[in-house]
Amino acid sequence: MQTVETLNEGLKRAYTLTISAKDIDARVEKEIKSVAPQVRMPGFRPGKVPANLVRKMHGEALQQDALNSSIQEGVQKLIGDNKLRPAMQPSVELAEGYAPGKDAEVKIELEVLPEIAAPKIDGLKLERLTVEVEEAKIDEALQGMADANKQFEDAAKSHKAKTGDLVVMDFVGKVDGVAFEGGTGEGMSIEIGSGRLIPGFEDQLVGVKANDEKTIEVTFPEDYNVETLKGKPATFDLVITAVRSPKEAKADDEFAKALGLEGIDQLRGLIKGQLEQELNGLTRTHMKRKLLDQLADAHDFDVPPSMVEAEFNQIWAQLQHEASHEADPEAALKEMEGDRDEYRAIAVRRVRLGLLLSEIGQANGVEVSAQEMNRLIAQAAQQYAPKDRERFIQYIQQEPMAAAQLRAPLYEDKVVDFLFDKAEVTDRAVTRDELEAAIEAEGDEGHVHGPGCGHDHSHDEKPKAKKAAKKADDKAEDAAEKPAKKAAAKKADDKAEDKPAAEKKPAAKKSAPKK
Missing domain, CATH: 3.30.70.1050 (Trigger factor ribosome-binding domain)
Structure with a gap:
């Protein structure tokens, strides 16, 4: 040979x-x-x-x-x-x-991977922006939970429905005068203003009374998920069987016990803990970006073009997906093309920082243990249907690249934690608005994770021509709703089995990977 x-x-x-x-x-x-x-x-x-x-x-x-x-x-x-x-x-x-x-x-x-000189990790200085949870925010979250879980009582027969009321109805939907499949039902409950139904439906329920019969006219959206109904005008013949008004929503011991808790103090503690966790996440995001900035400024080396291309393709695919959901997709794509070079520079930065973090981790004995890896696999498997979980686990065990991608975010976080411990950190108390403004301002300057880290990069770097629009708290459900989702059962009125075709549909579940 x-x-x-x-x-x-x-x-x-x-x-x-x-x-x-x-x-x-x-x-x-x-x-x-x-x-x-x-x-x-x-x-x-x-x-x-x-x-x-x-x-x-x-x-x-x-x-x-x-x-x-x-x-x-x-x-x-x-x-x-x-x-x-x-x-x-x-x-x-x-x-x-x-x-x-x-x-x-x-x-x-x-x-080949570049030869990286001993990374410069001495002398790192970081500022940690901290936010205290305000009691007013806890009160606000509590009231939001109470409002979200409010109960309804039958209104007087003469009561005209208004926004916030619950209307119970039987319905028959028609296109061109002919009833269509999935458009007929009985006893459906809808809260006016909830946004559950297609545009225009709920607005026309304002003013109805119990025992009223009414025909409303709507047009299905062009992106509706039933092909035969997209963009079609339709009518719904309604029979209003009841109108219910919301009871006063009180965040008290009785409300907390209805959620399966001991009382309001325990619920306040849960909400405070969740708000603290959310704020700590924002603080960490800010610190991490500052850390990556220092590392990027102190290190410069060639990176493999193939890795840059793979990272750029990942960025570009995400942007194309976002552009396809804009009001004017063609204009969004044109703007992307104008920023192509900037996005490629972002890909170079991501790859360089990923290699640098890997080098730092290896040089300092940072590892993901077998126990941690098993926990990662078990957590990731939960997103699949029970019948597919074992198949997913086998896939991860047999495909080294898939396992590496799953491991990468945790490994990166462990390296970042190691560097946090090495750095000289000073604390400064700020408001939540100030912390979010600092994160959003930095979002235009090229703050990244490592390549293929598996993180959601939607809050990452974007060229100044295309700012990151959403803040961290807009990406997740309000922390106040989480305890209720764990403990509170949905009201019987919200569980009506018969729903009109006009109702918005949930996204499909992710399926197991295929080799």
Whole structure:
């Protein structure tokens, strides 16, 4: 087996690997001797089939297996002998014209990881912006929970429904005068102003009374999830069976006990803890961005183009997805194209910081333990249907790249925590608005995680032409609602089985990965 280096420029390497016909044939002979005892052929006793007949029967397959294993071993030996650290999977190509009995010439191309000088992690200085949870915010969250879980009581027969009331109805939906599938139901409850139904439906319920009969006109949205109804005008014949008014929503001991808690003090404690966790997350985001800025400013080295391309493609795909949901997708795509170079620079930064964090972690013994990895896998498996969870776990165990992607966010966080401990940190008390403003202002300056970290990058860097629009608290449900979702049952009125086709549909569940 001979190796000749044909390219050594920057991080790119190329080699020609020659495997002699003699070596390949020796592997074939060895394999024939191994499989001959198991070969069965009429006229021969088990294990007594001549080698030449075994070769005739299985020679082509054995030849291919021998060639593949020779190439695989040759590539691994090449990487080991030259102490290469591939950035991505090497490209391996068998030269044209190969035939059994000839030497095999293999072309190997790859990019290697850069040699990174000892990272500069001494002298890091960080400011930690802290926010105290205000009692007024807890009160506000409590009242929000009470409002979200309010109860209703039957209104007087003469009461005209208004925003906030619950209307109970039977309905028949029609397109072109003909009732359509899924458009008929009885006893459906809808709170006016909840936004559950398509635009225009709930507005026309204002003013109805119990026992009223009414026909309303609506138009299904162009992006409605039933193909035959998209953009179609429709009518709904309604029979109002009841109108219910909301009771006064009180956040007191009785309300807390209805959620399965001991009392209002325990509920206040839960909400305070969740708000503290949310604020701590914002504080960490700000600190991490400042840390990454210092690391990026202190280190500059070439990064593998293939890794940059992969990261850029990930960014671009996300942006294209976002643009497709804009009011004017074509204009959004045009704006993206104008910022292409800036987004590529972002990809370079992400890759460089990812490699740098990895280098820091390896140099300082940062690891993700087997126990932590098992916990990660178990948590990730919960997003799949029960029947698919075992399949997902097997997929992660068998695919090193998938396991690495799952591991990366935790590894990155552990390296960041290590650097936080090394840094000189000063605290400064601020308001939540000030903290969010600091994070949003920094969002335009190229703050990133490592490549392929698996994090949601929607709050990450964006060129100044395209600012990150959402704040961290807008991406998650209000913390005040979480205890209620764990403890409170939905009201019977909200659980009506019959829903009109006009109701908005939930997103589909993610399916298990396919190999």
